[in-house]
Amino acid sequence: MSAGTSLRQIRQQRPLIxxxxxxxVMNETANATLALGALPVMAHxxxxxxxxxxxxxxxxxxxxxxxxxxxxxxxxxxxxANKLGVPVVLDPVGAGATRFRSETAKRILxxxxxxxxxxxPGEVASLVGGASEMRGVESMGAWDDPADLARxxxxxxxxxxxxxxxxxxxxxxARNSVISNGHPMLATITGTGCIASAMTGSFLAVSGxxxxxxxxxxxxxxxxxxxxxxxxxxxxxxxxxxxxxLAALDPDTLxxxxxxx
Amino acid sequence: MSAGTSLRQIRQQRPLIxxxxxxxVMNETANATLALGALPVMAHxxxxxxxxxxxxxxxxxxxxxxxxxxxxxxxxxxxxANKLGVPVVLDPVGAGATRFRSETAKRILxxxxxxxxxxxPGEVASLVGGASEMRGVESMGAWDDPADLARxxxxxxxxxxxxxxxxxxxxxxARNSVISNGHPMLATITGTGCIASAMTGSFLAVSGxxxxxxxxxxxxxxxxxxxxxxxxxxxxxxxxxxxxxLAALDPDTLxxxxxxx
Amino acid sequence: MSAGTSLRQIRQQRPLIxxxxxxxVMNETANATLALGALPVMAHxxxxxxxxxxxxxxxxxxxxxxxxxxxxxxxxxxxxANKLGVPVVLDPVGAGATRFRSETAKRILxxxxxxxxxxxPGEVASLVGGASEMRGVESMGAWDDPADLARxxxxxxxxxxxxxxxxxxxxxxARNSVISNGHPMLATITGTGCIASAMTGSFLAVSGxxxxxxxxxxxxxxxxxxxxxxxxxxxxxxxxxxxxxLAALDPDTLxxxxxxx
Numbered sequence: 157m158s159a160g161t162s163l164r165q166i167r168q169q170r171p172l173i174x175x176x177x178x179x180x181v182m183n184e185t186a187n188a189t190l191a192l193g194a195l196p197v198m199a200h201x202x203x204x205x206x207x208x209x210x211x212x213x214x215x216x217x218x219x220x221x222x223x224x225x226x227x228x229x230x231x232x233x234x235x236x237a238n239k240l241g242v243p244v245v246l247d248p249v250g251a252g253a254t255r256f257r258s259e260t261a262k263r264i265l266x267x268x269x270x271x272x273x274x275x276x277p278g279e280v281a282s283l284v285g286g287a288s289e290m291r292g293v294e295s296m297g298a299w300d301d302p303a304d305l306a307r308x309x310x311x312x313x314x315x316x317x318x319x320x321x322x323x324x325x326x327x328x329x330a331r332n333s334v335i336s337n338g339h340p341m342l343a344t345i346t347g348t349g350c351i352a353s354a355m356t357g358s359f360l361a362v363s364g365x366x367x368x369x370x371x372x373x374x375x376x377x378x379x380x381x382x383x384x385x386x387x388x389x390x391x392x393x394x395x396x397x398x399x400x401x402l403a404a405l406d407p408d409t410l411x412x413x414x415x416x417x
Numbered sequence: 418m419s420a421g422t423s424l425r426q427i428r429q430q431r432p433l434i435x436x437x438x439x440x441x442v443m444n445e446t447a448n449a450t451l452a453l454g455a456l457p458v459m460a461h462x463x464x465x466x467x468x469x470x471x472x473x474x475x476x477x478x479x480x481x482x483x484x485x486x487x488x489x490x491x492x493x494x495x496x497x498a499n500k501l502g503v504p505v506v507l508d509p510v511g512a513g514a515t516r517f518r519s520e521t522a523k524r525i526l527x528x529x530x531x532x533x534x535x536x537x538p539g540e541v542a543s544l545v546g547g548a549s550e551m552r553g554v555e556s557m558g559a560w561d562d563p564a565d566l567a568r569x570x571x572x573x574x575x576x577x578x579x580x581x582x583x584x585x586x587x588x589x590x591a592r593n594s595v596i597s598n599g600h601p602m603l604a605t606i607t608g609t610g611c612i613a614s615a616m617t618g619s620f621l622a623v624s625g626x627x628x629x630x631x632x633x634x635x636x637x638x639x640x641x642x643x644x645x646x647x648x649x650x651x652x653x654x655x656x657x658x659x660x661x662x663l664a665a666l667d668p669d670t671l672x673x674x675x676x677x678x
Numbered sequence: 679m680s681a682g683t684s685l686r687q688i689r690q691q692r693p694l695i696x697x698x699x700x701x702x703v704m705n706e707t708a709n710a711t712l713a714l715g716a717l718p719v720m721a722h723x724x725x726x727x728x729x730x731x732x733x734x735x736x737x738x739x740x741x742x743x744x745x746x747x748x749x750x751x752x753x754x755x756x757x758x759a760n761k762l763g764v765p766v767v768l769d770p771v772g773a774g775a776t777r778f779r780s781e782t783a784k785r786i787l788x789x790x791x792x793x794x795x796x797x798x799p800g801e802v803a804s805l806v807g808g809a810s811e812m813r814g815v816e817s818m819g820a821w822d823d824p825a826d827l828a829r830x831x832x833x834x835x836x837x838x839x840x841x842x843x844x845x846x847x848x849x850x851x852a853r854n855s856v857i858s859n860g861h862p863m864l865a866t867i868t869g870t871g872c873i874a875s876a877m878t879g880s881f882l883a884v885s886g887x888x889x890x891x892x893x894x895x896x897x898x899x900x901x902x903x904x905x906x907x908x909x910x911x912x913x914x915x916x917x918x919x920x921x922x923x924l925a926a927l928d929p930d931t932l933x934x935x936x937x938x939x
Contacts, residue, residue, distance in 0.1 A: 172814045180443045180459050182702045182743075186868040191913050196868065197772070197814030198702050201745045204778035211775070211813060221443075223462045223486075225745075250458070253472070256465035291472060292433045292458030344664065346447040346457065390661025391452050400912025403866065441704045441720050482704075484723045484747075511719070514733070517726035552733060553694045553719030605925065607708040607718065651922025652713050 159372035159414055160407040162359050167193035167407075171213025171361035174242075175354060176200045176230050178220025178249060181347035185216075185354040191402035192376070194358040200226055205233035213361025215242055216353050217268075219260050220249035220293065227260055234268030243271040243360040243369075246315075247353035251275065252282025252290040265313055271366045273309070274318040274353040277302055284309045295321070307332055318370040320352055326374065328367045335371060336415040337378025344391040348398075352377050375414040380405055382413075420633035420675055421668040423620050428454035428668075432474025432622035435503075436615060437461045437491050439481025439510060442608035446477075446615040452663035453637070455619040461487055466494035474622025476503055477614050478529075480521055481510035481554065488521055495529030504532040504621040504630075507576075508614035512536065513543025513551040526574055532627045534570070535579040535614040538563055545570045556582070568593055579631040581613055587635065589628045596632060597676040598639025605652040609659075613638050636675040641666055643674075681894035681936055682929040684881050689715035689929075693735025693883035696764075697876060698722045698752050700742025700771060703869035707738075707876040713924035714898070716880040722748055727755035734764055735883025738875050739790075741782055742771035742815065749782055756790030765793040765882040765891075768837075769875035773797065774804025774812040787835055793888045795831070796840040796875040799824055806831045817843070829854055840892040842874055848896065850889045857893060858937040859900025861907040863916045870920075874899050897936040902927055904935075 172195045177185055182198055189196035199208045202225075209215050215237040217230045237244050246268075248261035261283055264270065273280070278295030282288035286305065289297040299305055299321075306325035310317040319325045324335040342348045356373040363369035383401035388394035433456045438446055443459055450457035460469040463486075470476050476498040478491045498505050507529075509522035522544055525531065534541070539556030543549035547566065550558040560566060560582075567586040571578040580586045585596040603609045617634040624630035644662035649655035694717045699707055704720055711718035721730040724747075731737050737759040739752045759766050768790075770783035783805055786792065795802070800817030804810035808827065811819040821827060821843075828847035832839040841847045846857040864870045878895040885891035905926070906919035 170813075174814070178459070179440050179701050180447050183706065183868065184444065186702050187913065187917070190866060190868055195814050195816050197775070198700070198743050199772070199776070200743065201778060203746070204744070204776040207776045207778070208814070221459050221461065222465070224464070250460070253458070254460070254465040254468045256462060256468070291431075292435070292456050292469070294456050344451060345660075346444065346451055390664040391448065392657040392660030392662075392664075395448070395660070396657055396914040396918055399867075399914030399917070401914075403912040403914075439720070440701050441708050445705065482720050482722065483726070485725070511721070514719070515721070515726040515729045517723060517729070552692075553696070553717050553730070555717050605712060606921075607705065607712055651925040652709065653918040653921030653923075653925075656709070656921070657918055 157368040158411055159375045160410040162362050162372050163376060163405060163410060164407040165362040166358050169362055170195050172197055172211055173214050173216060173354060173357045174209050174212035175216040176233055177216060177218035177350060180220060181350040184347040185350050187399055188351040188402055189354050189358060191399045192355055192358050200229045202229050202232055205229050206236040209233050209237050209242055210240055212242055214357035216245045216357040217264060218247040218249055218350055218353060219257055222257060222260055230264060231267055234264060238269045244268055245272045245274055245353050245357045246270045247350060248275050248279045248283060250293040251279040252288030253292055258282050270315050271360060272316045272318050272356050272370045273313060274356050276349060277305060277319055277321055280309050280317060280319050281305060284312045303332055316366045316370050318356060320349055324374045326370045331367055333371050334417045335374045335378060337375055337382060339381040339385040341385045341388060341394045342381045345395045371416060376405055379410060379413050418629040419672055420636045421671040423623050423633050424637060424666060424671060425668040426623040427619050430623055431456050433458055433472055434475050434477060434615060434618045435470050435473035436477040437494055438477060438479035438611060441481060442611040445608040446611050448660055449612040449663055450615050450619060452660045453616055453619050461490045463490050463493055466490050467497040470494050470498050470503055471501055473503055475618035477506045477618040478525060479508040479510055479611055479614060480518055483518060483521055491525060492528055495525060499530045505529055506533045506535055506614050506618045507531045508611060509536050509540045509544060511554040512540040513549030514553055519543050531576045532621060533577045533579050533617050533631045534574060535617050537610060538566060538580055538582055541570045541578060541580050542566060545573045564593055577627045577631050579617060581610060585635045587631045592628055594632050595678045596635045596639060598636055600642040600646040602646045602649060602655045603642045606656045632677060637666055640671060640674050679890040679893060680933055681897045682932040684884050684894050685898060685927060685932060686929040687884035688880050691884055692717050694719055694733055695736050695738060695876060695879045696731050696734035697738045698755055699738060699740035699872060702742060703872040706869040707872050709921055710873040710924055711876050711880060713921045714877055714880050722751045724751050724754055727751050728758040731755050731759050731764055732762055736765050736879035738767045738879040739786060740769040740771055740872055740875060741779055744779060744782055752786060753789055756786060760791045766790055767794045767796055767875050767879045768792045769872060770797050770801045770805060772815040773801040774810030775814055780804050792837045793882060794838045794840050794878050794892045795835060796878050798871060799827060799841055799843055802831045802839060802841050803827060806834045825854055838888045838892050840878060842871060846896045848892045853889055855893050856939045857896045857900060859897055859904060861903040863907045863910060864903045866913040867917045893938060898927055901932060901935050
């Protein structure tokens with residue numbers, strides 16, 4: 157596993173990352189994808205999702221501002237991606253907050269072969285029948301044993317679970333990693349979770365291992381978050397700095413800065 | 418009335434602010450809500466709005482990029498909020514500019530018990546049968562007696578009217594306040610009116626008085642606007658600074674900086 | 679032709695620019711329109727597009743996140759604009775990437791009298807039957823003779839073609855201009871093409887010549903891009919600086935800085 161090598165490949169290959177995501181963060185995930193070095197495209201019409209995904213290196217499904225016809229498009233795109241071997245990321249934004257979101261996330265997990273589930277602890281817990289503490293799309297409260305939650309979810313759902321929080325936990329059920337890169341300011345703006353999902357798609361597009369890609373993406377975002385926080389005066393400047401930091405990520409030093417256990 | 422005390426409560430309680438708003442400003446109002454200290458959630462599907470609003474401290478309805486199925490969701494959410502005692506803010510973006518927007522704003526006011534109507538003078542005038550000078554979503558021209566317009570609208574519509582402009586006017590028909598905090602740069606970016614509405618929701622969630630909450634929200638935004646303008650080189654840096662300034666608002670000095678008459 | 683004179687007129691007249699555009703860039707094109715000096719409005723409901731465009735100085739149609747009911751609204755708005763003499767800009771985002779986008783762009787060009795087609799080389803090529811190299815919404819690869827492509831497209835489609843890239847090419851089939859203002863950083867953020875289209879609408883609203891307006895808009899954006907790049911540390915700060923630079927554009931020096939051949 158080398159986040160630096162993968163980042164270099166993203167910038168050389170410029171994979172297309174097809175994102176069916178929420179209205180709140182579309183601009184943010186597109187710009188983060190570009191800053192990292194990949195090419196974003198947003199397309200949600202049933203008339204084109206299958207064709208678009210056929211050119212993509214990864215598909216990112218994000219249920220943050222859901223409505224019925226978007227779900228159909230997500231399923232169509234997901235099934236097409238599976239047929240073509242394009243890896244799929246699911247970001248179950250707000251699962252646990254409403255039945256509609258929980259059921260939609262479960263339906264996608266049931267019908268589509270998802271490579272990586274990228275969510276917060278409350279969302280992940282809600283998908284494996286655990287007690288989920290959500291307020292809106294935010295995961296509330298501490299989790300006794302997040303590593304165990306990630307592992308159990310990976311096992312139950314047959315996916316790589318990439319669970320972000322003060323510490324990030326990635327598990328495929330067998331291997332487990334904790335990533336302690338990052339900065340508390342990442343939680344002060346909306347959409348950093350969604351950015352993590354888009355970046356996970358970018359790393360999946362160049363990686364042979366879903367697990368490695370999930371870890372590398374969180375390392376890259378965490379390191380960029382550390383850099384962005386340095387001169388930030390608040391969430392506004394942090395947000396701006398984050399794109400600068402993503403674009404400035406140095407493949408040569410990225411692995412040395414990774415904090416993975 | 419104390420904007421500082423309310424701000425402290427927002428940051429302690431972190432109320433969920435359910436926003437059904439327009440595509441243009443979703444990211445902006447979410448980030449402003451977070452910077453202030455509350456938790457934003459955007460959800461517009463009929464399948465989930467009632468459940469989502471049941472967890473919310475306030476509901477913000479904003480008609481800035483309207484389409485038919487969004488109106489149904491707004492009405493469902495609004496009626497559910499009324500049943501639960503969750504206060505509702507209506508931002509009638511573009512009322513007076515097209516019949517569709519005017520009629521939709523009136524329909525929401527007719528069917529939902531709105532706590533605060535937050536708009537510009539042209540929008541407010543159009544809802545009480547006054548001559549409305551709108552170009553797109555901007556209120557054009559000066560108003561002879563905006564205080565009277567706010568008072569008449571509050572009386573006619575049985576809401577607190579929060580009317581923003583170079584001077585802000587808040588009226589419940591009996592009490593009337595003029596807030597002179599703020600900065601002309603607030604008018605150089607899109608979405609500051611929508612941010613005012615989201616912040617009004619945040620203050621409503623912790624306040625016992627709709628009138629007080631409306632005034633306090635405009636004081637907080639105005640003071641943040643003054644701080645954001647200080648080092649701004651134009652609308653781009655002002656926009657970024659605004660989030661920093663909202664997050665840096667000091668509850669201890671906020672009331673001393675308030676300019677309310 | 680004078681970009682400076684047109685810019686002065688935009689700031690004096692503040693034309694309303696009605697934009698039916700994609701979710702990714704709505705905030706960005708609205709803020710760029712405001713920073714330039716015009717007034718943006720986003721409205722896509724069939725119930726109001728005809729009324730809204732009747733107050734507009736230009737209509738901008740952008741197919742970046744297409745779905746079926748948006749196409750109907752674009753056609754309704756376009757036909758209403760034609761009837762009223764309001765100039766129409768079409769931004770065929772992603773034409774060539776999927777059949778749905780290519781066919782939609784062609785349908786709009788067939789049914790609506792488009793003044794300016796603003797796209798990248800891959801999009802333009804796809805609309806005149808040329809080989810189109812697209813990955814998602816990005817035009818890939820070099821074009822042997824972009825000036826010839828612009829000229830042929832202008833002739834075939836009876837529009838002014840405004841084709842942006844490292845060099846910008848504007849052609850009405852007879853006259854041809856190359857604009858070499860701009861900066862490579864414009865390609866590092868999403869939405870600068872869409873901003874070019876919104877600015878083209880703004881210049882069309884005050885100009886007697888579609889060709890001149892298209893050239894002037896690209897000069898203005900290019901010069902602002904040069905200014906924005908000066909202190910940028912990456913795509914985040916460049917993005918913020920771009921709005922500052924648009925607002926600071928000086929009508930008195932704009933023509934002297936124009937690089938048109």
